[in-house]
Amino acid sequence: MGEEGARGVVHLLCLAASSGVPLFCRSSRGGVPTRQQLPFSVIGSLNGVHMFGQNLEVQLSSARTEDTTVVWKNFHDSITLIVVSSEESNLELRLERLLQMVFGAMVLLVGLEELTNIRNVERLKKELRASYHLIDSFLGDSELIGDLTQCVDCVVSPEGSLLQETLSGFAEATSTAFVSLVASGRVVAATEGWWRLGMPEAVLLPWLVGSLPPQTARDYPVYLPHGSPTVPHRLLTLMLLPGLELCLLCGPRPPLSQLDAQVLERWWQPLMEPLRACLALGPRALPTGLPLHADILGLLLLHLELRRCLFTVEPSGDKEPAPQHRRRLLRSFYTLVTSTHFPPEPGAPEEKVEDAIQQAQLPRACYLVSGPEEPGAGWRLVALHSGPRRLLLLVSPQSPTHGLWSLATHTLHALTPLL
């Protein structure tokens, strides 16, 4: 799974369900956005076969050929999203979640009303361009994983409580309940209100901020796909340092002009060092002091009740394989264990039935070797489930198989205070 050579092409199509008019197509090859598009006739057939089923009251949701997976999803009888992927590791779960995120991104920026009551297709096409940055970031090689896990990507700062305190004070002073501090798309600190945001907006908002070209400040109308899909709120972002933004979700007040450099300096200048440290933390996501076993090449820690996650493939630095490859391995592994071994997370809409019966028989851990078969050669992947937490580790081939369970248990124990 997820071998280096097997980087395929992903095409995402969005059509108006009733007319079949394409609204946009986005594509990526090897994790990089590309202009290459599917021929119009292929788009037509893909939509045609889905419509054909629908007319017979058959819901066509996915199909697979030798090297390609197709997933269809219709939203509010108005928008059809189709994803065509030749990435080997793309199980349906991954693609279904991708489509949910894409639709969420569309609602976030243009509002549900425009999408369910299409009056002017050309106008809608133009408006949807605003969501391309965000959508492309789902198709590309992101450092984040919230699109897949439906948990908010976080960073743990060693000065977390200090940042949290200032953030709360700032929120109170500006009479805003929803405030967060976001470093390259990852939440460093947030108010209780912000943490109560529903899905998918809790994942989409920091992701949006991380995907846009840099701006000193923004005042953007956003529609919350879960919380307020038809009435826009204001998303204010203030770039304290390049890559580090303060985000406020609010109504008519405060005006952007009230949050000028003087106000921000008064609150945040005293915390310059911790703020800079957040940036340096970057993709590591964990404080440097945290002792992690040197065999660990990457980890994903999920807290399924808080719906937050920590994802890093750079706990220790520069060994093989490359970070993108590590991320891909962990993504594939997550998809695999979530679709086959572990139950879907609570809160995910698709399950709930028979929970109690299954609970007793659920696996608590599983492991997998990826890559060459020879002993000591393949990457080890371990997953462990305990209470609300789930830990996935990518471990070096040198690590003895019999030690994986205890390595994972120890690591989970060490990480528990963080999330």
Add this chain to the structure above:
Amino acid sequence: MARPPTPGSVVVPNWHESAEGKEYLGCILRKNRRRVFGLLERPVLPPPVAIDTVSYKIFVSGKSGVGKTALVAKLAGLEVPVVHHETTGIQTTMVFWPAKLQASNRVVMFRFEFWDCGESALKKFDHMLPACQEKADAFLFLFSFTDRASFEDLPGQLARVAGEAPGAVRMVIGSKFDQYMHTDVPERDLTAFRQAWELPLLRVKSVPGRRLADGRTLDGRAGLADIAHVLNGLAEQLWYQDQVAAGLLPSPPENTPG
């Protein structure tokens, strides 16, 4: 508003190309790229040099697609958008620019805060125009050389957007000047407009500039050379306006379009 100063009479025009100017520009560059400043940051000059910073809010106004976002990106030394994506709300961009004053021979750090708002967002959401207008020190009115309607809309824009702000600087900017071959706005129309309005007028090309040896990163110095005339022009108008407002200069007679 007072009659604008003659270009080059307030700010030394080519100072940024002098040895001294280049040294000052070093503080807004890093490794030959333009530096992006966060709200908690400002350019730092070597210790013996301490200069004053003056801050201004500038609202960039104009029809959808004339090139507001592209111009601001160009001024900030960032990648200019090549395809038109409507700006969905307000976005501000901070640009620092050191300039030398003719009268005192003093160097001043200008801190421009550009407010850019997509035109369709402006029409859809009532709070945006007032937010952009509030306490603006200057208004940039953009028209595009390739869009006649955007030029004809200028008088309307001037009244709608800056009508309530008699004290603010107003400048007109003709964008897409690199497309001058295909222009819909001939020189004689511009001349007539200038005679009627007596507003400073600049021409810009918001196109990607030279890149560094890696072929990807924008060359910061080359980018600054491309837009120095805009930043100097703006600095000059704003400084002059402040002097007039402070009663330091005799205010020339008011001009009304005639």
